[in-house]
Amino acid sequence: MNKKRCIHKIKNDCNQKTAFIILCGKKSNKKGYGNVPLTQITPKETIIDRQINAILNNYDNNEITLISGFEHDRIVNHIHSKKYENVRIIENQNYKSSTILDGWRIGLNSILKEDVYIIHGDRLFNESCICNSQVNNTHAVVHKHDKNNYNLGLLFDEKKLINISYGLPYVWSEIFYIKKQHFDLVRNTINSYRQKKIYNIESLINNISQKIEISVVQRKQKDIKILKEIK
Numbered sequence: 001m002n003k004k005r006c007i008h009k010i011k012n013d014c015n016q017k018t019a020f021i022i023l024c025g026k027k028s029n030k031k032g033y034g035n036v037p038l039t040q041i042t043p044k045e046t047i048i049d050r051q052i053n054a055i056l057n058n059y060d061n062n063e064i065t066l067i068s069g070f071e072h073d074r075i076v077n078h079i080h081s082k083k084y085e086n087v088r089i090i091e092n093q094n095y096k097s098s099t100i101l102d103g104w105r106i107g108l109n110s111i112l113k114e115d116v117y118i119i120h121g122d123r124l125f126n127e128s129c130i131c132n133s134q135v136n137n138t139h140a141v142v143h144k145h146d147k148n149n150y151n152l153g154l155l156f157d158e159k160k161l162i163n164i165s166y167g168l169p170y171v172w173s174e175i176f177y178i179k180k181q182h183f184d185l186v187r188n189t190i191n192s193y194r195q196k197k198i199y200n201i202e203s204l205i206n207n208i209s210q211k212i213e214i215s216v217v218q219r220k221q222k223d224i225k226i227l228k229e230i231k
Contacts, residue, residue: 025069
């Protein structure tokens, strides 16, 4: 199969209606940086441009929701200047006192019930991370094995999630896919996260995994790049 036919097949596999929530409210801890998704990776392209275009190039039937916070006006001006279609922006006005859970909660409450990817806004990814035609289930994506991982990692058996926690060697790519049939369960869980005493993302995902089976999709290290690997 030649390259053009392969690309065409990938796009067909990803042609079902799919929603994407991208969390864009993060401020960089590094001096000289502002809103992380607005970081320039080329003179004409930012991280959020690359993310949006990866989606648009692989999904004809898509809906993209950005959850902004820090430098909201810059996000709005940038997105409008690019004239992206099917992209809406929801402002988290309380971002200074919010956690990542609130970004997930706002995102899931602002879209209709669909298959949905939740993607953190500080990473680049290729189409293999959002086109998993062989995995028709709610899943998390890992992209490398690092025995010295200090970030969130996954423990899994036969590609089924057992636990997510800091320090586990299979590094979570901060990409999470929710199958439409599990949408209500996930949204209801995050809407009651305070009552359930869920205080972070790993607790949320572990809580969900007790109710439904979550798969783990393995990708290669080259398929994901985080901010420090870009600049």
